[in-house]
Amino acid sequence: MDLHQLWTIVSLPDNVPIVLLLFVVPFYTWYGMRQAFANDRLIAQLEGDPAMAKTHHRKVQPFKTGWAREVHVWPYLLRIEFLAAIIVTVILMVWSITLNAPLEEPSNPTLTMNPSKAPWYFLGLQEMLVYFDPWIAGVVMPSLIIIGLMVVPYIDTNPLGNGYYTFKQRKFSILTFIFGFIVLWVSMIVIGTLIRGPGWMWFWPGTTWDHNRLIFEVNRDLPDIFGISGRVGKIIFGAIVVGLYFIAAGIGMHKLIVKTPFNRKIYARMSVLQYTVMQVFLIVMLALPVKILVRLLFRIKYIWVTPWFNV
Template structure:
């Protein structure tokens, strides 16, 4: 135990090690049974993890060389030209949506959506432990978005897409002359209305609006009818954000099904943008 002594400046030095209960933290004596010293119990694991990662990365780097293709040539476009693998989920979306949605709006919504999660998930349960029962909606939604829409689309983009962004199984040889004749239709063309006409545009816009309108109001009314506590706690602003993000996310698989099953190209055509 160091001696208490007056320093030249006449000040006291704060020393950390005094036996007995801590003044700084009232409940220290209560939680101390629940604590471990960082050294060695945490730090040794961190160092061990660092060593394992370093060895793994070393082996990976010795056995596998980083790719280096021919010198860049702006006049020679590879087919397919793929973005880095971690963006291939977004590139895969280009099959179903125009670039302004797949490349700009959806990424922005993903980032903003992730950031607002703590503020719209007001469920106090499941804080710091694993549970599915206590937060079914949150986990299901997140895992669907992360594993299916993000990871699975990346896998499709990396392994299944060949020349012309056509589907090739990994064991299939890429045939750059393969042509798939498909005619895509805009939604209003199914009922015989030109999608580029004013009427077609209004119908298309109406359908998109109705999609979000119903998406926001129907669950609201259902929950209201059940006197849902969750809805009461959420409040109208949080509820609207949750519902908007949720239905925007589901817009992707819905459009995928429509495109793949019904060859649908656009739901809403305007002179400025198409959805």
């Protein structure tokens, strides 16, 4: 156990945001889900008691008849905003006084940094470079993440959960988002920051960064395992495998989408276009962990080998 190495990584000024992220993301997940479960209990109660549903104010927050439903922005909101601004300023000031922004040696194109890391918020993409070629990890995937986020409101046909925390009414979408945000985005950032060392090799927290370490990974391409050698054969074989993945993942996703009676109800509200777009993004998102597993379990580098691109 090399605690010194661990401390060197964790205390690196630029890694402080990730250490912060390790605390705030679980906290706010708990904070949001706690309210979601509180609302879910109320919803269950109201669903079971139609008479109560007619008269109840339908929030977990206290309410008495005669209370105004709205309050003046001044002072009730503005004082909080003012307070928040002061608190943020104090935090930023204290942070800036106690911790200096990193400044390395002057830039030197002849001296490569090892490991040479992107800013922390792009480390998820850099981590993806291990499993995908740069054109997928650096260009296609980021574009798909952005577009995928943008289409979210247009493919989510569930009218429930608009403006309040809930889990039961939106299980599918919330689990999908948590999977994408926490499992894929945040945890890949954490891996890229705390675990990846020289040569972008995997160093468990607490082990020493060995700059001379070499790993001879025997990564193979899938067509070679199956003994397919011709160029055209590889292209066709890869296309078939990728196509099979799309079909299998699509069927699996469809099963999930129509799993419960409630999900079927939401599914019935979707247009063909909405359904197709959702399927494509879900399948592509799932491809990331699938490729990671394929690489880690079977040491397979490429699945689809062509003269122009490799997947």
